Amino acid sequence: MANRLALVTSIATQLMAATPSTTVAVSEQVLKTLVDQLGVDAAFLRRNDHEIRASKLVTEWPPRADPPDPDPLAVVSFTTADPVFAACAHLKKLSVIQPDPELSGYVRQIPANHRNESLSIAAAPLLSGTVTTGMLALVKYRRAKWRSEELNTIEAIASLFAQAQARIVAEDRLRYLADHDDLTGLHNRRALVEYLSERLAPEMLGPVGIFYIDLDRLKPINDLLGHTAGDWFIQDFGRRLRAQAGTRSMVGRIGGDEFVVIPDRPMSPADAEKFADRLQRSLRERVDIHGHTVTSTASVGVAVGIPGHDSAAELLHRADEAVLAAKRGGGNQAVSSTEDMSMKSLFRKDIELHLQGEIDDESLLLYYQPEVDLWSGAIVAVEALVRWRHPTQGLLLPGSFIGIAESTNLAGDLGRWVLRTACAEFSRWQAEGVRPNTTMRVNVSPIQLASRGFVQHVVETIDEFGLPPGALCLEITERAVVRNIENTRRTLAELREAGVQIAIDDFGTGYAVLSHLKDLPVDTLKIDTVFVRELGSNAGDLAIVRAIIALADAFGLQVVAEGVETSAAALTLMRHGCHRAQGYLFSRPLPSTGAQALLASRWMPMPFLADSQALVI
The missing domain is CATH 3.30.450.40 (GAF domain)
Structure with missing residues (x-):
């Protein structure tokens, strides 16, 4: 025992x-x-x-x-x-x-x-x-x-x-x-990063190619057929991806519809592009899901790293940037990472990081660009344009951060700050003797326009600063108008009832709003800069500008040309019946004190009017 x-x-x-x-x-x-x-x-x-x-x-x-x-x-x-x-x-x-x-x-x-x-x-x-x-x-x-x-x-x-x-x-x-994704059985992010880190060690052979793959149509499948069908679609795609990538490649799923392939052999950038094109084409297939035939396509982002030089995180990030570029280009394609793409991405992330929590009077300020009557030189309006004092990049124009604000749910906060600040300064200017019938124009994002309580906030702001009826004009883009036309029509009607003017900004870039224009409570069309800049030398631009002026006249709307930089453009506009304009020919955007002084003068010189023969039609 x-x-x-x-x-x-x-x-x-x-x-x-x-x-x-x-x-x-x-x-x-x-x-x-x-x-x-x-x-x-x-x-x-x-x-x-x-x-x-x-x-x-x-x-x-x-x-x-x-x-x-x-x-x-x-x-x-x-x-x-x-x-x-x-x-x-x-x-x-x-x-x-x-x-x-x-x-x-x-x-x-x-x-x-x-x-x-x-x-x-x-x-x-x-x-x-x-x-x-x-x-x-x-x-x-x-x-x-x-x-x-x-x-x-x-x-x-x-x-x-x-x-x-x-x-x-x-x-x-x-x-x-x-180490594995429980839905597809492929490797997960942790395993992929570990493997990629090993491949990028200084003593390993390179270059190392990485392919970031994003399904193009998962959301419609989930919405129409349900998430069970979506899961089956992901599993089927994973099986096909593994078969196409080869048994010796590291294949993984790192997100809902995001996959990564890392071939086991070294790859030059040219070889990586060929591999990506072949992989992308081979994954394009018609798939039957619960009796519905779906065309399966994918976008591929390509990045190539050097052992001892690039990290796994950097290489994954570059491949992710590339696939986002492929998606923005319409999907169903392969795109390789470039230095310019990386620089833009770094700038965007820097903006996104610093913009959080900086929507206040310390980091933001408004500049104002005047709008003039072309025949008299009278200053009839100013447009409020936001600027951001970035802690390291200096003073940034709105094109650098507005899109990021919209994508990070900060557009509402930013829009409310701009509206309140513009109304507060305009009220102060009027109290100090600025021309009473001048209009303050403020841009409104699509997110603001669709947000609950927007009209009430505008009305409360007008009341708070005692602005007279018609003193405030909100500028919205064609994209914002057609995003939800019924909601837009209702919102604009309520704003009009509250005494707010409405202008459609960047008009002519899409013509998406034309079919709705007769039913919308709009006061002004602003001709986009792209059609104004070369007026006097570009016949195609002139044809579009003339059509917009005629359209505004037919509907009884005011028309304003943006981006006027030359005398030729100003004279051409006058010749064809556009009476209002703004642009560098008259004044660049000015900070608050400069704008107030300009408004106090009430008039701007119009030297291009000296040649009266220029206005002969």
Whole structure:
């Protein structure tokens, strides 16, 4: 009894120390110990794979001298197994098996000098709850009676093997989950970054290509067919991506519809572009989902890194920038990362980082650009233009940060600050004697226009600063108008009722609003700078400007030309019936004090009017 306890304790210690990488070697050593201590002829350990309904050999002792290739004992199906291995499937307690030498596949694999002897096998199941996970078997070549002490020891060791096997399976599963995406079975971000970091180590061969892949149409599938269909679509795409990328490539999923491929071989930038084009084209396929045929396309971003120079994070970021550029270009294409792309992305992220929390009087200020009557030089309006004192980049124009504010849900806060500040300064100017019938123009973003409580905020701001009716004009873009036309029509009507003027800014760039213009409560059309800058020399621009002027006249609307920089442009506008303009020809945007002084003068010189013949039509 003492010897048995010592043997079980020793084996338990060995199995407790086993890891996924050492379990076969430790198991083999345990079998050797059992063969030696119990005086039997052989031993083997098998585990069950119930998914494929088969028993797999873990290890044996002593090893067979020259097993055939393939080894018929390596994987044995439950359905075709002889009694020795059939017992592996659902054995629940130790059994002694005496196989028929003529029928047993196991007998045919034992040493030839023992095949005609009467074998006796003590087989003990490995149990995990009610599931048989494997079998420990000890073999006597000469049929001899098994002592109860031997059988008890075998049962105890089988139980230890079962516990060790369950622990290692659990550890393997945890390790697998730590490295793999649970939906597709592909590697996850952590595993990809670890692998990419290894590939970019200074001593590794390069260059290293990385391909960031983004599905083009996952959201419509989720919205129309449900997330179960979307998950199936992702799984199917993952399978196709793995097949196209090759078995030696690292393939992973790092987001909802975002995948990464890292080929195992070095790639020049030219080779990477060819690989990306081939990969992108091969993934374009028609897929049937619940009776709906969907064309599967993907955008691919390409980046190439140098070992010892680039980090995994930098390379992933560059590939991500490239795929975003591909998506902005309409998708279904491959785009390579460039230095210019990286610089723009860094600038954008710097803006995004610093803009958070800086919408206040300390970091923002307003400049004002006057609008003049071309025939008299009278200053009839000013447009409020926001500027940002960036902590490292200096004074930034709105084109640098407005789009980022909209994409980060800061447009509402920024718009409210601009409106309040413009109204406050305009009220002060009027109190100090500025021309009373001048208009303050303030730009409104699509997000503001669609936000709840916008009209109420505008009305409260007008009341707070005592602006007279018509003093405030809100400028909206064509894009904002057509985003939700019914909501826009209702909002503009409420603003008009409150005494607010409405102008459509950048008019002519899309003509998307034309079909709705007759129903919208609009006062002014502002001709976009792109059509004004070359007036006097570009016949195409003149045709568009004339059409806009005629359209405004037909609807009884005021028309204002933006971006007037030359006398030729100003005279051309006057010739064709545009009476108001703003631009560098008259004045650049000015800070508050300069704008107030200019408004106080009420008039601007119009030297281009000196040549009266210029206005002859």
